Amino acid sequence: QVQLVESGGGLVQAGGSLRLSCAASGSFSRYAMGWFRQAPGKEREFVAAISRSADITYYADSVKGRFTISRDNAKSTVYLQMNSLKPEDTAVYYCAADAGYSDRMKPHGYDYWGQGNQVTVSS
Numbered sequence: 001q002v003q004l005v006e007s008g009g010g011l012v013q014a015g016g017s018l019r020l021s022c023a024a025s026g027s028f029s030r031y032a033m034g035w036f037r038q039a040p041g042k043e044r045e046f047v048a049a050i051s052r053s054a055d056i057t058y059y060a061d062s063v064k065g066r067f068t069i070s071r072d073n074a075k076s077t078v079y080l081q082m083n084s085l086k087p088e089d090t091a092v093y094y095c096a097a098d099a100g101y102s103d104r105m106k107p108h109g110y111d112y113w114g115q116g117n118q119v120t121v122s123s
Contacts, residue, residue, distance in 0.1 A: 002026035002097050002112050009093060009117035012085055016121070020080040022095030022114055028076035029053075032098040035069060035080045036107060037091035037119075047093070048080060049104035058104050063089075085121045092116040 008020040020035070034049035048069035049058040057069055068081040078095055095114045102109025 002028065002031060004095050004097060004112055004114035006093070006095055006114040006117040009119045011120045011122065014085060014087055014121055014123050016085050017081070017083045018085065018119060019082065020093055020095070020117060020119070022078045022080075024076045024078070024097065026076075029073040030099065031112075032101075032104065033069075033071060033078040034096045034098065034104060034110060035078075035093060036096060037089075037093045038116075039091040042091075044094070044107050046105040046107075050078065060105075082119070085119075087121045087123045089119065090121050091119060093119050 003025040004022050006022045012018050032051055035047040036044050037047050038044040046060050047063055048067055050069045050071050054071050066084045071078040094116045096110035097112040098110045
């Protein structure tokens, strides 16, 4: 089992940057990791994912070229660097861990979730 604690959200102006962190307990390197987000009144949507050894990454089209997912297995932490932020990026961001080999882009493929972290981008 793994526990996930997110940090790094906040308020930023459009065009700015934020870095989210997600610290994990347990055997972090055993899990593929993902980031999702959920805006008010909308379904939770995929943002980015990274394989256990960090050799494969996946991105939603809406964030490709602006966001970068990375992980440091020695620190048991996954990151989401968000640049060129837009108001439509405003949401609660969640990190998630997958113990298996599920669909990286679907929420149901993940076994553990963080508590969520608010990101607000003002225009």
